[in-house]
Amino acid sequence: MPASRICSDGLNQYQKQEAFIIKHIYRSERSGNPRGSCNKRLARRSAARQFLTVSLMSLLLRCSDESTTTDGPTSLEDPAVFQNQSSPFRSEVVEIVLAPGVGTEVQSVLTEDQAILYQWNTDGAVVYSDFHGHDPEDDSFWVQYRENEGGREDYGSLVAPFSGQHGWYFRNDGETEIVIRLRVSGYFSEIVNQGIM
Secondary structure, three states: OOHHHHHHHHHHHHHHHHHHHHHHHHHHHHHOOOOOOHHHHHHHHHHHHHHHHHHHHHHHHHHHHHHHHHOOOOOOOOHHHOOOOOOOOEEEEEEEEEOOOOEEEEEEEEOOOOEEEEEEEEOOOOEEEEEEEEEOOEEEEEEEEEEEEEEOEEEEEEEOOOOEEEEEEEEOOOOOOEEEEEEEEEOOOEEEEEEEO
């Protein structure tokens, strides 16, 4: 239940208690001996005021606790899902022409946890593609994100699991020339085109 509802219900309950106690005290004073002890009347009124004050303080503390725990934002389990940047994202388009039997590699340079969006498509012909990442300083380590034996297009995103080069190897296994248009957007530092391989 929201804190505002708890406080509203609690305040209504407090007002009902207050009205009942005041009514009860004055009724007992009217029905009793009018010459009764003034000290007893004052003591009853003082006790009632103390009870009501304690009830009101308890309600205010409860509302304060509820408002800080119920209505506030929930903490993220993984704060890395949000990354504030000091500059706008980049966007680059690379056009690749592959003769039959030829391959090439185009990669984005990313630091760990940075993100890219990508899309590529051919002029209609089918091309082999391999989306992978590696650390250029360690040739023994690389990971493959996606392999496609023969496709005309692909779309996706990547949050870099490590700092390094993350990109595509394309190979034309057909008998005619292929044109590939690759668009990459995000927080990469550069696009590295390895040329014909």
